[in-house]
Each structure stands twice: as structure tokens, then as C-alpha cells.
Amino acid sequence: MPSRSDDRQMVEFHWNGHPLLGRLGEPIAVALRRQGIGVIARSRKLHRPLGQSGSYIAGVLARVDGRPNVRLDLEPVGQGMRVEAQNVWPSARFDLLKAAQLLPAKAIYGGFEHADWTPQGGRGYHLWERLMAHLAGMSPPPLPSLPSEIRPGRRVQYDTVVVGGGPAGRHAANEAAAHGRKVAVVTRGHICGRYAAACGVEQEAIDDRVAVFTGMELFGSYRQGALLVGAPHRYDQGAVAFDTQEIVLATGRRSIPPLVPGSHVPGVMEAQAALVMAHEHGVAPGTAVAVVGSGAQAAIATRLTAFGANIVHVGDVADLTRINGRVHVNSIDVGATVICDAVVHAGPWHRDPNLIFQTQSDGLLQLVSTGASGNLRVAGAAEEADEDVVVPANLSDDVLICPCMDVTAGELLMHIDAGETDPEVLKRLTSCGMGPCQGFPCWDSMIAVLASRTGQHPAEFARPSHRAPRRAITVAQAAGLHDVVGPDR
Amino acid sequence: MNARPVNVSLPKKASVVIVGGGIQGLCCAFYLTTFGLRDVVVLDAGYWQGGASGRNGTLIRPGFGGPEWTELFKLSCDEWSQLSRKLGENVMFTKRGYSMIAERAETAAMLGRAAGVHRDLGVHSYFVPQADLPHHLPAINHRRVAATLHLPDGGVAPHHAAMKGLRAACERNGVQVFYRTAVTAFERTGGRASAVYAGEHRIDAGSVVIAGGGHNLKLADLAGIRLDGYSMRIEAMALEPIRPLIKPALALIDSLAYFHQTSRGEVVGGTEVPERPRMSLSTDLPVMAATAKVYLEMFPQLAEVRVLRHWAGMIHVSSDFGPLLGEHPDLKDLWVSAGWSYGFAGAPGAGLLLAKAIATGEVDRRMQPFAVDRFDRGKPVAEAGIVLAKN
Ligand SMILES: Cc1cc2nc3c(=O)[nH]c(=O)nc-3n(C[C@H](O)[C@H](O)[C@H](O)COP(=O)(O)OP(=O)(O)OC[C@H]3O[C@@H](n4cnc5c(N)ncnc54)[C@H](O)[C@@H]3O)c2cc1C
Numbered sequence: 082m083p084s085r086s087d088d089r090q091m092v093e094f095h096w097n098g099h100p101l102l103g104r105l106g107e108p109i110a111v112a113l114r115r116q117g118i119g120v121i122a123r124s125r126k127l128h129r130p131l132g133q134s135g136s137y138i139a140g141v142l143a144r145v146d147g148r149p150n151v152r153l154d155l156e157p158v159g160q161g162m163r164v165e166a167q168n169v170w171p172s173a174r175f176d177l178l179k180a181a182q183l184l185p186a187k188a189i190y191g192g193f194e195h196a197d198w199t200p201q202g203g204r205g206y207h208l209w210e211r212l213m214a215h216l217a218g219m220s221p222p223p224l225p226s227l228p229s230e231i232r233p234g235r236r237v238q239y240d241t242v243v244v245g246g247g248p249a250g251r252h253a254a255n256e257a258a259a260h261g262r263k264v265a266v267v268t269r270g271h272i273c274g275r276y277a278a279a280c281g282v283e284q285e286a287i288d289d290r291v292a293v294f295t296g297m298e299l300f301g302s303y304r305q306g307a308l309l310v311g312a313p314h315r316y317d318q319g320a321v322a323f324d325t326q327e328i329v330l331a332t333g334r335r336s337i338p339p340l341v342p343g344s345h346v347p348g349v350m351e352a353q354a355a356l357v358m359a360h361e362h363g364v365a366p367g368t369a370v371a372v373v374g375s376g377a378q379a380a381i382a383t384r385l386t387a388f389g390a391n392i393v394h395v396g397d398v399a400d401l402t403r404i405n406g407r408v409h410v411n412s413i414d415v416g417a418t419v420i421c422d423a424v425v426h427a428g429p430w431h432r433d434p435n436l437i438f439q440t441q442s443d444g445l446l447q448l449v450s451t452g453a454s455g456n457l458r459v460a461g462a463a464e465e466a467d468e469d470v471v472v473p474a475n476l477s478d479d480v481l482i483c484p485c486m487d488v489t490a491g492e493l494l495m496h497i498d499a500g501e502t503d504p505e506v507l508k509r510l511t512s513c514g515m516g517p518c519q520g521f522p523c524w525d526s527m528i529a530v531l532a533s534r535t536g537q538h539p540a541e542f543a544r545p546s547h548r549a550p551r552r553a554i555t556v557a558q559a560a561g562l563h564d565v566v567g568p569d570r
Numbered sequence: 571m572n573a574r575p576v577n578v579s580l581p582k583k584a585s586v587v588i589v590g591g592g593i594q595g596l597c598c599a600f601y602l603t604t605f606g607l608r609d610v611v612v613l614d615a616g617y618w619q620g621g622a623s624g625r626n627g628t629l630i631r632p633g634f635g636g637p638e639w640t641e642l643f644k645l646s647c648d649e650w651s652q653l654s655r656k657l658g659e660n661v662m663f664t665k666r667g668y669s670m671i672a673e674r675a676e677t678a679a680m681l682g683r684a685a686g687v688h689r690d691l692g693v694h695s696y697f698v699p700q701a702d703l704p705h706h707l708p709a710i711n712h713r714r715v716a717a718t719l720h721l722p723d724g725g726v727a728p729h730h731a732a733m734k735g736l737r738a739a740c741e742r743n744g745v746q747v748f749y750r751t752a753v754t755a756f757e758r759t760g761g762r763a764s765a766v767y768a769g770e771h772r773i774d775a776g777s778v779v780i781a782g783g784g785h786n787l788k789l790a791d792l793a794g795i796r797l798d799g800y801s802m803r804i805e806a807m808a809l810e811p812i813r814p815l816i817k818p819a820l821a822l823i824d825s826l827a828y829f830h831q832t833s834r835g836e837v838v839g840g841t842e843v844p845e846r847p848r849m850s851l852s853t854d855l856p857v858m859a860a861t862a863k864v865y866l867e868m869f870p871q872l873a874e875v876r877v878l879r880h881w882a883g884m885i886h887v888s889s890d891f892g893p894l895l896g897e898h899p900d901l902k903d904l905w906v907s908a909g910w911s912y913g914f915a916g917a918p919g920a921g922l923l924l925a926k927a928i929a930t931g932e933v934d935r936r937m938q939p940f941a942v943d944r945f946d947r948g949k950p951v952a953e954a955g956i957v958l959a960k961n
Contacts, residue, residue: 148874149810149812149875150810150812150875150876199660199662201654201655201660202651202654202655202663202664206662206664207664207666210664210666210833211814213833213834214813214814214831214832214833214834214835215813215814217811217833217834217835218811218812218813218814218834218835219811219812219813219835220812220813221812221813222709222812222813222815222871222872222875223812223871223872223873223874223875224871225709225870225871227871227873227874228873228874229866229870229871229873229874230873231863231866301855303852303853303854303855304854308855310855316874322855439852442852443850443851443852444851445784445785445849445850445851445884446615446616446617446620447616447617447620447851448851448852503617503618503749503750505617505619505620506617506618506619509618509619509624509730510730510734515879517810517878519878519879546851546881548853548879548880548881549853549858549879549880550858550876550877550878550879550880551878551879552810552876552877552878553876553877554876554877555873555874555875555876555877556809556862556865556866556872556873556874556875556876556877557862557866557873557874558862559858559859559861559862559863559877560859560862560863560865560866561859562855562858562859562862563856563859563860563862563863565859566855566856566859567856568843568844568845568846568854568856569845569846569854569856570844570845570846
């Protein structure tokens with residue numbers, strides 16, 4: 082397998098107390114995977130095993146050196162790092178909470194928080210609340226010895242801010258720069274255009290006049306898009322507020338996980354995440370890989386093969402009926418059973434709607450899209466219409482729609498069949514989309530299920546409100562913006 | 571969009587029509603049924619929990635700085651502690667305590683006066699000695715705290731649980747609740763409010779209650795009455811969950827901040843920044859930054875915790891920040907429960923008193939100071955123990 086990182090220095094780190102070796106600077110999730118460790122986290126209520134999926138952030142959150150909820154797909158390995166699984170008690174090696182897996186999914190409909198079996202007031206409720214807070218909190222607070230200083234932010238002015246450093250973003254940025262505009266490109270990757278590079282796409286060089294912000298999540302669009310805010314992934318750097326006249330969203334599209342049982346199990350990966358990992362770190366998604374999709378599966382499979390992956394199945398996502406395996410994928414049902422240890426899904430493709438929603442929505446009773454584009458332009462793949470999510474005719478109750486909050490199709494269908502068809506209300510009744518991903522991709526799945534059950538089109542439903550900052554910014558970084566952006570009087 | 575067309579099953583007549591199905595409207599409806607009324611109708615233009623009642627900090631306390639607020643909120647807090655039993659639904663009210671924190675000497679003195687008011691009115695409160703602070707609030711930056719007045723009977727109730735319980739109990743008691751059903755006009759006949767319209771549909775009403783939260787002024791316009799105050803948005807945010815760090819609910823009087831850690835592990839709360847009051851559900855950056863700054867200064871351990879979600883809701887505040895509660899002086903049979911800045915905490919108490927007044931005609935002593943016409947009479951209610959930016 083080609084790997085550009087083989088010559089990197091090896092460092093020792095600890096996973097749940099076990100010493101492991103990793104390559105200095107590679108993401109911890111990659112280092113774990115090299116060691117055959119796929120289960121990184123456990124879902125909040127039923128303790129379902131979760132791993133790096135490229136779809137659900139909850140699967141890559143762990144405690145690193147006393148800091149909770151660190152994203153292992155971004156955080157680089159360092160010498161002596163102590164990485165620990167969260168949501169375990171009393172310890173990762175002997176985790177009694179795993180017993181929660183034995184509960185039937187129905188037991189937690191409505192969330193353990195508002196389940197009917199919660200004691201009503203009194204001492205019983207106090208004890209229950211303590212237990213609940215302990216379980217829901219997943220991990221102890223940060224160690225008091227960690228840095229607690231403010232991370233001062235900056236305010237900068239650009240005529241055009243381009244979000245996404247892929248081919249469409251580069252092109253838009255270069256074009257604007259050529260017209261004499263002052264341009265910034267913001268990308269969450271440590272370099273621009275990682276997916277395109279993994280696909281082997283030639284990318285134009287970014288004009289020298291364009292300012293490039295890497296390793297930064299542009300999470301917020303305020304004042305109808307006149308004020309954008311990005312936060313660096315690194316804890317020790319400050320956030321940046323951009324005043325701008327124009328935003329170009331070139332954020333591409335992501336594949337929505339298939340609505341079949343097992344789609345949350347470690348070993349299932351979104352195509353972009355799988356390709357980038359294979360390309361940058363020489364780590365294939367598995368030893369026997371199935372690729373399903375809405376059209377791009379063959380191309381993605383070919384590309385994965387170029388990185389040394391052994392492809393055992395390529396097919397339409399509509400033909401996939403089940404992903405088997407309790408703690409890791411071991412086979413899939415596609416008419417016949419195919420033995421595999423990884424499933425890569427390549428479509429249906431949807432764009433992440435969060436920033437568009439933030440920029441364009443308004444309302445006094447509910448935030449809904451005004452349809453006005455204002456100063457926002459969408460470029461590249463993000464411009465293409467969302468593809469239909471395949472909802473199987475006999476959708477299984479067991480399909481996890483929101484793995485972070487353990488919301489199953491069964492729970493949603495229970496409410497839908499009782500007549501509740503308002504996505505905002507479904508969100509409140511189930512907590513679907515209230516975890517670290519904040520509604521993408523889970524609201525896309527939720528609305529697909531809702532539309533299919535009610536015989537309507539997904540576009541007929543108003544999405545629940547997409548909000549900033551989706552855990553992109555720390556308290557110290559947000560505090561650092563206080564003296565930078567004053568109230569809009 | 572999925573805004574439902576005016577529902578065909580809307581009734582033609584009701585003893586009381588409540589405009590607004592937030593916590594004020596639902597509490598009023600529920601207590602009306604406890605006075606024996608059955609044909610109560612609640613109409614709401616938005617979705618269930620879409621108003622401020624589904625967007626607030628869920629902090630509940632019995633005591634404030636002055637006697638008027640304290641008497642009303644003590645009643646409400648007592649109601650909260652019995653609400654699950656009364657509704658037969660779990661509202662998950664938890665008396666985890668509520669601490670009012672002063673960072674400045676003058677504020678500490680104000681809390682001292684508040685403690686006196688509490689003592690006189692039977693509200694349990696006490697000063698946490700500085701030496702006990704590490705036990706009471708282990709993670710707080712002690713140097714910033716001048717005084718802590720603790721109210722052990724205060725606490726929080728998750729709004730989704732409260733709203734769910736209230737709606738279920740209302741419906742069980744025969745109240746008809748309609749969401750996505752906007753009231754578009756009021757009918758006045760012979761100096762009284764006689765009916766409301768939802769589009770073309772007329773509902774004949776014995777009494778009408780305006781409980782429209784941030785939309786109260788618009789509703790007052792529709793009804794042709796005057797209401798004091800203005801509408802504004804307030805914003806709050808939630809941090810990513812962590813295991814328990816902060817036990818009681820907190821109001822930082824000087825930092826204009828209120829927050830608590832939910833039983834989901836998220837620290838939820840907000841601050842006030844002096845912005846131009848506006849009607850909007852969208853958020854702006856300064857509140858997030860200001861709230862984060864308060865967290866960082868008061869709870870340094872939160873520095874590297876991430877902000878999960880930041881949202882806004884709308885409220886209608888009166889000139890003295892107190893509720894406007896009672897029958898409108900200019901229009902008979904039109905009642906209001908408006909002007910609420912602490913309308914989550916105050917809902918069961920206000921609902922009880924308003925329902926009693928509507929059902930029996932008896933205006934309780936505790937709601938009299940908050941009468942709608944108090945400004946015309948030159949009798950605003952002064953209150954120092956609240957966390958609200960004076961715009
Ligand atoms: C961020 C935030 C934090 C807060 N924190 C706290 C706190 O910690 N403690 C506390 O006690 N209070 C808090 N509050 C205040 C509290 O939420 C409100 O005072 C309370 O919810 C008001 O309840 P309500 O029922 O009057 O209004 P709402 O819940 O706003 O309900 C009004 C309803 O009227 C409906 N409506 C509007 N127009 C029409 C129409 N034409 N026809 C029919 N219906 C209509 C709306 O759809 C809405 O559902 C907070 C508020 C916010 C926004």
C-alpha cells in the first residue's frame with residue numbers, strides 16, 4: 082500500500098491504558114485503526130459501538146490528556162498521549178455500562194430523560210437525575226490543570242470568503258482574486274482539496290493573493306451572511322470573524338448513510354472520509370470492502386483499489402438490505418450475503434445545509450428559508466440538488482437514524498404514525514439531531530423517513546432550525562471574540 | 571411549508587379561548603379545568619414548543635429582590651413542586667437549588683435586602699459562607715464571588731418535559747389545543763371581547779386570554795388594546811455534555827448571566843448584551859461571546875469545552891420587566907398574561923391565579939401589583955434581583 086507517512090517518526094501513546102505505536106502527527110483514529118481498533122465510542126444511551134464513520138462525530142469523540150470530547154479523526158497523535166474511551170464506567174476495560182446494550186430499543190423511546198419510568202420528584206428523582214447526568218455527560222469535566230486562558234480572536238475583512246478548498250472553491254477564489262477582490266478561502270482540512278486529491282483530480286493552484294485559512298471550521302453566518310466566523314481545530318488558537326460582502330459555499334456533498342440495520346456499526350464509512358484516509362495515510366477502510374452508492378460506487382471502488390483496497394462488492398445502495406456485525410461489520414445482505422469487514426457508501430449525496438440555512442432563514446414563529454440568496458453563492462457539487470434517500474419499503478425499526486442520541490426509525494415511526502409530522506416537534510420528542518453533528522446527516526434521514534411514511538416529498542417539510550456553532554468553537558475561543566465583535570445596535 | 575390550513579375541527583364556541591400555546595397559555599388552560607371549566611380552547615400560530623417556552627433556560631426560583639415578585643414566584647415555585655402530581659405527568663422539576671451570585675459589594679447588599687424579604691415571606695434562602703463555597707460550587711472562581719444567596723427550593727425543569735406534561739394533562743381534561751393555527755382577528759361587541767377569528771373561522775368566546783409571548787404587542791394591536799412594553803429576542807446556548815460540574819442553577823446578577831448544567835450534561839444559559847431590541851429568531855455573535863466570557867471567568871474549567879448550539883427566542887417585556895397579569899382595563903373579558911421575562915418559572919403560579927380570576931372573578935392579592943394598568947396609575951413594580959439588560 083503506498084504510504085507517504087511511513088517515514089514519519091513513531092511515537093508511543095496510550096489507548097485505555099494500553100501502550101500503542103502511532104506515526105507522529107497522524108490522526109489518532111488512523112493510528113487506532115492501524116492497530117485494528119475500530120470501536121472508539123459508545124452511543125449515549127444503549128452503548129452501541131461506534132467508530133470513525135465520516136458521518137457521525139459521536140463515533141470519534143474520546144478523552145485525550147484529560148480533555149473530553151476530542152475528535153480523534155482530527156487530533157494528531159503525540160508522544161505519551163493518553164487517549165481514553167468515554168461513556169464507560171467504572172473503566173474502559175471493565176465497562177458495566179455495556180449492559181445497556183441488553184435493553185430493548187423501545188425502552189428508551191423519548192430518551193431516558195423523558196421516559197415514563199423516571200420517578201416523579203422527591204428523593205427518587207434526585208438519585209435518578211444524578212445517575213442520568215452521569216450517563217449523559219459521557220466524560221468527566223476537563224482537568225482543572227488544563228489551560229484556561231482566553232484565546233483572543235481576530236476580525237478581518239474580505240470582499241469574498243470562499244468556504245471549501247476543493248476545485249470549485251479554488252476556482253471561485255481565483256476568479257474573484259483576478260477581478261481584484263480581496264479573497265479568503267477557509268477549509269477544515271489541514272490542506273486544501275483533500276478529497277479531490279484523493280480522487281486524483283487535478284486542481285488549479287490557489288492564487289497567491291488569496292488568503293488561505295486551513296484547519297478551520299467556518300461554522301457561523303450572522304447578520305444575513307455579512308459576518309462569518311471560523312474556529313481553528315487547535316485549542317490554542319483564536320477564532321476569526323470575517324466581515325464580508327460575498328460568501329461562496331463550495332463545501333461539496335456528503336453521502337447519506339444507508340437506511341438499513343447496522344449502518345452505524347464500525348466499519349461503515351462515508352466515501353470521502355474513506356478515500357481521504359486511504360490517500361493520506363495509506364489505511365484502507367478494511368481488508369474486504371463493499372462499496373454501495375447512487376451511481377458513483379464503481380468510480381469510488383476503482384479509486385480505493387488504487388490504494389490497495391480489496392473490493393468484494395460494488396452495487397446500488399437500493400439493493401443493500403442489511404449490514405451485519407455487532408461490534409464491527411462482518412457481512413452485508415445484498416440479495417445474497419457478502420462477507421466483508423468494511424462498507425463504503427457513495428451516495429445518495431446531500432450538501433450540508435447548515436451554513437445556507439443560517440444565512441438565508443428567518444421568521445418569527447419558526448426559522449424557515451426565505452429563499453433570498455443575499456450575498457451567498459453556492460459553487461461546485463454543493464450546487465447540485467440533493468439526491469433521494471432510499472427508504473426501504475419495509476424499513477426496519479432497528480435502523481439508527483441518529484446514532485449520537487440512539488434515535489431509531491422505530492421511535493420516529495411511532496410518533497409519525499400517531500400523527501406527529503412536524504420535523505421540529507419530532508426533533509423535540511426524540512432528540513434526533515441534538516448531538517454533536519447537530520442535524521446533518523440525521524435530519525436528512527429523518528425527513529426521508531417522514532416523507533416516505535406520509536407519502537409526501539421531503540422538500541415539503543421545513544427542516545428543523547440549523548444552528549451554529551456545532552461544537553466547532555471552544556468556550557475560550559468564543560470568549561476571545563468578545564472584544565472583537567460588538568453588539569449590532 | 572407544513573403550516574396546517576385552518577383546522578376544520580375547530581370548535582364554534584368556547585368558554586375561554588386562549589391565544590398562545592406556550593407555557594403561560596397551557597398553564598392557564600390546565601388550571602381553568604381545575605376550576606371545572608371544560609370547553610377551553612388553546613390556539614397557537616406556531617408549532618408545539620416553538621415559542622420562548624421551548625427555548626428558555628428553564629431556571630425556576632421562588633425568591634427575587636422585592637416582595638411583589640417574591641410572593642408571585644414563591645407561589646409558582648410551590649406549584650412547580652406539585653405539578654407532576656397535579657398533572658399526572660412528569661414535568662421533571664428538580665429542586666437542585668438556585669444560587670444568586672453577587673460580584674460587587676452593592677449587589678451583595680441588594681442580596682442582603684432580598685434575604686430579608688425572603689425571610690418575611692417564608693421563602694427559604696441563606697447566604698453561603700465564603701468558606702463553604704468550595705463545597706457548594708467547587709468549580710467556581712471564588713475570587714469573583716462577593717456573596718452567594720442560595721435558594722434551596724429553586725431549580726430547573728426541562729421545558730420539553732413541562733410542555734409535554736401540560737399538553738397531555740390539558741387534553742385529558744378536555745382542553746382542545748391547536749398548533750399551526752394563528753389567531754388573525756378579535757371581535758369586540760358591546761365593550762367586551764366576544765370572539766376570535768382564525769382566518770375565516772369564528773370562535774365565540776366567553777373570555778379571551780392573550781398569552782402570545784413575544785407576539786403580544788401584535789395581538790394587542792389586533793384586539794385594539796394598548797399593552798405596555800416592547801418585544802425583544804434573547805439568546806442562549808448549550809455546551810457539549812460533560813459529567814456534573816455545576817450543581818445548582820445560577821444567576822450572576824452583575825454579569826447578567828444565568829445558567830445551569832442540565833441532566834443531559836450540557837451547560838445551558840445565556841447573558842444579556844445591550845443590543846437594539848428586535849424581533850428575530852436568528853442569533854448574533856455577541857451573546858455567544860459574552861456568555862463564553864462569563865463561563866471562562868467564573869468556571870475556568872469550561873475553557874476547552876465546546877459550544878454545541880446557540881439559539882434565540884422572543885419575549886415581550888414590560889417597562890418594569892414584571893408580568894402584565896389580569897383583565898384588560900379597556901376591554902371586558904379580555905385577559906392577558908404578558909410582559910414575561912421569567913415566564914417559565916412564573917407560569918404555574920400565574921396560570922393558577924389567572925384561571926381563578928377568570929373562573930371565579932376573584933383577583934388574588936398576589937397578582938394585583940402586576941395589573942395591566944399599573945403604569946397608567948404610576949405604580950410600576952421595582953425589582954433589582956433580575957438578570958436582564960436594560961436597553
Ligand atoms: C433564551 C431564553 C431564556 C430564558 N430563560 C428563562 C429562564 O431561565 N427562566 C424563566 O422563567 N424564563 C426564561 N425565559 C423567558 C420565558 O421563556 C418566557 O417568559 C415564557 O416562555 C413565556 O411564555 P409564554 O407562554 O408567554 O410565551 P411563548 O412560549 O413564547 O408562547 C407564545 C405563543 O404564542 C403563539 N402566538 C403568537 N402569535 C399568535 C397568534 N396570532 N395566534 C395564535 N398564537 C400565537 C406563539 O406561536 C407562541 O407559541 C427565557 C426566554 C428565552 C428566549
